[in-house]
Amino acid sequence: MKVEKMYLPGKEGFEFREYRYIHIKSNMGGINKDNFVSAITDANKPLIPKSGGVINENFIIITPDEKRFYGLSYSKDISGWRQQIEKGAALLSVESAEIKNGEYFVISNGENYELKDCQFERYNYYDDMGNIVKSNTPVESSEIL
Numbered sequence: 543m544k545v546e547k548m549y550l551p552g553k554e555g556f557e558f559r560e561y562r563y564i565h566i567k568s569n570m571g572g573i574n575k576d577n578f579v580s581a582i583t584d585a586n587k588p589l590i591p592k593s594g595g596v597i598n599e600n601f602i603i604i605t606p607d608e609k610r611f612y613g614l615s616y617s618k619d620i621s622g623w624r625q626q627i628e629k630g631a632a633l634l635s636v637e638s639a640e641i642k643n644g645e646y647f648v649i650s651n652g653e654n655y656e657l658k659d660c661q662f663e664r665y666n667y668y669d670d671m672g673n674i675v676k677s678n679t680p681v682e683s684s685e686i687l
Contacts, residue, residue: 550662550686551599551613552641560620562627563603563611565637565649573634575602575665575678579614585630594618596627602678603639603647604661611639611647662686 552561566578573581579598583589599613616623631638631650639649647655662681669675 548681548685550641550657551601551615553644553657553686558620559615559617560624561599561613561615561640562624563613563639563647564627564631565609565611565639567636570634570636575600575612578612581634582614582627582630582636585633586626590626590629591616591619591622594620594623596623598666600664600666602663602665603657604663605647605649605653605655606659609637609649611637611649657687658683 552563564578564582566573566575576598579596583596594617596614596616599615601613603611603613605611614627616627628638628650637650639647641657642648645657647657647660649655660683662683663678664681665676665678667675667679
């Protein structure tokens with residue numbers, strides 16, 4: 543029986559969508575996995591992108607030193623959204639990260655990890671019975687890499 547690999551947001555590149563991960567610290571004054579996208583995009587005014595939008599990927603990459611990065615993606619005005627996310631992250635003093643070459647997790651502060659050394663979780667997804675699972679659920683590396 544062939545096992546389908548789960549999709550790792552940002553592992554593969556697309557012309558029409560780009561992925562970033564945002565480090566959410568526990569002491570960020572109410573910013574959490576459910577509202578970090580709006581916090582990051584609303585931090586910088588006026589809005590830079592001219593079209594498109596940002597979505598929460600409901601996915602977490604955990605570095606070997608236990609930093610938790612929450613995934614988001616954006617479409618249409620890729621350059622504008624990239625600038626918006628980077629400026630928002632800087633204004634909130636949080637690191638952003640991206641997956642490079644499908645193998646490395648590169649953080650804005652220069653840290654670089656191999657994906658195989660990271661852990662993964664997902665949340666707000668539908669289980670096999672059609673029920674939404676809101677809690678963070680570990681994902682085995684073998685299912686995703």
